[in-house]
Amino acid sequence: MELKLSGTQIEDLIKGGFGAKQKMFNIESLVPGSVRIRTPFQPRMLRPGNVLSGPALFTAADLAMYALVMGHIGPELMAVTANMNLNFLNKATPGDIIAEGRLLKLGRKLAVMEVSLYSSADPETMVAHATGSYALPAKR
Amino acid sequence: MELKLSGTQIEDLIKGGFGAKQKMFNIESLVPGSVRIRTPFQPRMLRPGNVLSGPALFTAADLAMYALVMGHIGPELMAVTANMNLNFLNKATPGDIIAEGRLLKLGRKLAVMEVSLYSSADPETMVAHATGSYALPAKR
Amino acid sequence: MELKLSGTQIEDLIKGGFGAKQKMFNIESLVPGSVRIRTPFQPRMLRPGNVLSGPALFTAADLAMYALVMGHIGPELMAVTANMNLNFLNKATPGDIIAEGRLLKLGRKLAVMEVSLYSSADPETMVAHATGSYALPAKR
Amino acid sequence: MELKLSGTQIEDLIKGGFGAKQKMFNIESLVPGSVRIRTPFQPRMLRPGNVLSGPALFTAADLAMYALVMGHIGPELMAVTANMNLNFLNKATPGDIIAEGRLLKLGRKLAVMEVSLYSSADPETMVAHATGSYALPAKR
Numbered sequence: 001m002e003l004k005l006s007g008t009q010i011e012d013l014i015k016g017g018f019g020a021k022q023k024m025f026n027i028e029s030l031v032p033g034s035v036r037i038r039t040p041f042q043p044r045m046l047r048p049g050n051v052l053s054g055p056a057l058f059t060a061a062d063l064a065m066y067a068l069v070m071g072h073i074g075p076e077l078m079a080v081t082a083n084m085n086l087n088f089l090n091k092a093t094p095g096d097i098i099a100e101g102r103l104l105k106l107g108r109k110l111a112v113m114e115v116s117l118y119s120s121a122d123p124e125t126m127v128a129h130a131t132g133s134y135a136l137p138a139k140r
Numbered sequence: 141m142e143l144k145l146s147g148t149q150i151e152d153l154i155k156g157g158f159g160a161k162q163k164m165f166n167i168e169s170l171v172p173g174s175v176r177i178r179t180p181f182q183p184r185m186l187r188p189g190n191v192l193s194g195p196a197l198f199t200a201a202d203l204a205m206y207a208l209v210m211g212h213i214g215p216e217l218m219a220v221t222a223n224m225n226l227n228f229l230n231k232a233t234p235g236d237i238i239a240e241g242r243l244l245k246l247g248r249k250l251a252v253m254e255v256s257l258y259s260s261a262d263p264e265t266m267v268a269h270a271t272g273s274y275a276l277p278a279k280r
Numbered sequence: 281m282e283l284k285l286s287g288t289q290i291e292d293l294i295k296g297g298f299g300a301k302q303k304m305f306n307i308e309s310l311v312p313g314s315v316r317i318r319t320p321f322q323p324r325m326l327r328p329g330n331v332l333s334g335p336a337l338f339t340a341a342d343l344a345m346y347a348l349v350m351g352h353i354g355p356e357l358m359a360v361t362a363n364m365n366l367n368f369l370n371k372a373t374p375g376d377i378i379a380e381g382r383l384l385k386l387g388r389k390l391a392v393m394e395v396s397l398y399s400s401a402d403p404e405t406m407v408a409h410a411t412g413s414y415a416l417p418a419k420r
Numbered sequence: 421m422e423l424k425l426s427g428t429q430i431e432d433l434i435k436g437g438f439g440a441k442q443k444m445f446n447i448e449s450l451v452p453g454s455v456r457i458r459t460p461f462q463p464r465m466l467r468p469g470n471v472l473s474g475p476a477l478f479t480a481a482d483l484a485m486y487a488l489v490m491g492h493i494g495p496e497l498m499a500v501t502a503n504m505n506l507n508f509l510n511k512a513t514p515g516d517i518i519a520e521g522r523l524l525k526l527g528r529k530l531a532v533m534e535v536s537l538y539s540s541a542d543p544e545t546m547v548a549h550a551t552g553s554y555a556l557p558a559k560r
Contacts, residue, residue: 017188048157048217054224055199062194077188082390083363083413084194085225085505087532087551089525104549105509109389109415110362112507114534114549129524129534131507131551133363135389222530223503223553225365227392227411229385244409245369249529249555250502252367254394254409269384269394271367271411273503275529297468328437328497334504335479342474357468364474365505 001032001106004074010067017077025063035068038120039097052092052119052127061086061115061130064101069111069134072103076137082110084132092128095121109136141172141246144214150207157217165203175208178260179237192232192259192267201226201255201270204241209251209274212243216277222250224272232268235261249276281312281386284354290347297357305343315348318400319377332372332399332407341366341395341410344381349391349414352383356417362390364412372408375401389416421452421526424494430487437497445483455488458540459517472512472539472547481506481535481550484521489531489554492523496557502530504552512548515541529556 005013007027015023029036037060045056062081069079098118105112110133117128145153147167155163169176177200185196202221209219238258245252250273257268285293287307295303309316317340325336342361349359378398385392390413397408425433427447435443449456457480465476482501489499518538525532530553537548 018186049220054202054221055195058198058224059195080189081194081226081228083225083227083507084198085223085365085551086221087223087503087524087553088221089532104507104546112509112549114551126524129532129551131505131534131549133507223367225411225505227363227384227413229392244367244406252369252409254411266384269392269411271365271394271409273367329500334482334501335475338478338504339475360469361474361506361508363505363507364478365503366501367503368501 001072001103003030003032003071005071006030010070013070013075013077014066027067030067030071033103035064035071035101037064037067037099039063039099041094041096046094050094052094052097054088056097057088057092057117057128058084058086060097060099060117061128061132064099064115065113065132065134068101068103068113069136072106073136078137079134082133082135084130086128086130088128090125090127092119093121095119098123110134111136141212143170143172143211145211146170150210153210153215153217154206167207170207170211173243175204175211175241177204177207177239179203179239181234181236186234190234192234192237194228196237197228197232197257197268198224198226200237200239200257201268201272204239204255205253205272205274208241208243208253209276212246213276218277219274222273222275224270226268226270228268230265230267232259233261235259238263250274251276281352283310283312283351285351286310290350293350293355293357294346307347310347310351313383315344315351315381317344317347317379319343319379321374321376326374330374332374332377334368336377337368337372337397337408338364338366340377340379340397341408341412344379344395345393345412345414348381348383348393349416352386353416358417359414362413362415364410366408366410368408370405370407372399373401375399378403390414391416421492423450423452423491425491426450430490433490433495433497434486447487450487450491453523455484455491455521457484457487457519459483459519461514461516466514470514472514472517474508476517477508477512477537477548478504478506480517480519480537481548481552484519484535485533485552485554488521488523488533489556492526493556498557499554502553502555504550506548506550508548510545510547512539513541515539518543530554531556
């Protein structure tokens with residue numbers, strides 16, 4: 001496995017693809033087979049009980065997978081999530097969301113990955129764990 | 141199974157719990173064992189390719205489950221998602237998100253549900269399917 | 281959607297593919313989009329507590345999906361399970377396992393299905409629910 | 421986290437609980453938070469194409485989780501699988517099944533775990549990955 005894009009290139013492609021005014025997340029590390037991204041805290045990530053919401057954690061997991069796929073197959077915005085399974089483990093205290101993704105398989109049709117999720121406010125406690133697959137475009 | 145809350149009561153509780161200025165979704169139907177909610181379209185639901193994003197569909201599925209749990213156990217904002225599995229089936233053309241939830245089990249510790257997701261722009265095509273569980277508070 | 285094989289043809293193909301001496305299950309119903317199979321009870325399906333085991337229920341769900349895929353794409357033994365998610369809902373009293381499968385999507389690369397599982401000893405109680413996907417062979 | 425039982429004690433309890441004549445698997449390693457088990461190859465584990473079947477891999481994953489739960493909560497046969505999600509990654513060449521389990525969370529109600537699965541015939545290739553949860557008995 002080798003990388004086709006740098007973290008900065010991926011951040012820019014995703015920002016452009018979403019038509020966002022600013023970066024949605026920072027890729028703190030990208031090496032063959034794994035990625036670490038940070039999604040900055042925003043108040044709308046909270047749910048009742050003052051914890052990070054399920055959708056916020058899903059979004060971070062999905063972005064980590066998207067970055068991992070693009071890093072390994074190149075500038076391909078059309079890869080799409082096929083399946084995502086999340087286990088919510090512990091209350092997620094408000095903070096940036098840290099998502100550490102790992103490629104389990106990069107096949108022709110599917111990439112399968114797992115992501116461990118943390119809050120920067122309590123970086124020792126895994127708050128959720130995701131596994132998922134992305135369907136890859138046919139011609140690459 | 142009987143209902144403990146009406147759809148309007150649930151909409152208000154969730155709006156209040158999230159500190160939202162307006163309703164986040166409409167409960168179009170709530171009967172014992174099932175619910176149908178509509179989340180109005182917003183441009184930020186889109187991802188590249190002009191389709192509804194995974195996080196937007198996750199959010200709708202999660203809200204349908206939350207409404208289903210509250211409808212059956214009462215005004216309990218502290219029920220939390222334990223597990224969520226989503227399969228993304230078809231491109232979701234931009235529109236309101238319709239989520240049809242069904243209770244598979246209401247136990248003492250866990251409620252297990254499934255949700256079928258549609259876009260109002262193409263109401264015949266299931267765009268995603270979710271199953272998930274909520275951990276229920278101990279004393280009720 | 282139309283069927284490419286009858287239930288009896290699928291039973292025979294699977295029996296042959298597994299080199300089994302006798303049928304592993306009966307296809308009680310097969311119509312476009314759905315299937316119902318019965319796996320006869322065997323004592324080795326039990327786990328401590330005198331309930332049907334997780335692996336026995338997984339097997340029934342997987343066979344229902346395999347039958348559903350073959351019914352819709354033809355005599356293709358090489359379709360393989362890509363993902364399977366099971367929620368175990370209620371104690372499964374010993375009996376034949378009834379698996380009712382439904383096709384959620386038949387794509388070019390993946391078929392996505394859900395299966396509801398029952399014991400014949402208590403046919404009103406859903407004991408487990410599965411969703412899963414099969415990777416389909418490239419040339420068909 | 422500390423262990424309540426040794427690997428040998430767990431092997432014996434499970435063998436006894438299932439009324440089995442011989443051990444169903446070997447616990448090769450058990451330390452706080454993780455386990456490694458080996459399920460010896462048997463011809464009935466194969467599916468068409470001469471690969472280890474989904475049910476065989478499910479069974480190994482489930483046993484690894486069961487062993488992990490018993491190791492950490494004590495001699496409790498009544499813990500039951502609540503949810504199991506498997507991603508099948510690569511063809512599993514015939515061999516013993518090696519299952520490496522890791523505890524993600526040990527809560528009061530649920531234990532959440534992940535398991536990486538390998539064939540002894542090709543020990544570098546992960547053939548499947550599972551995450552799952554066990555519902556724990558109330559009084560312990």
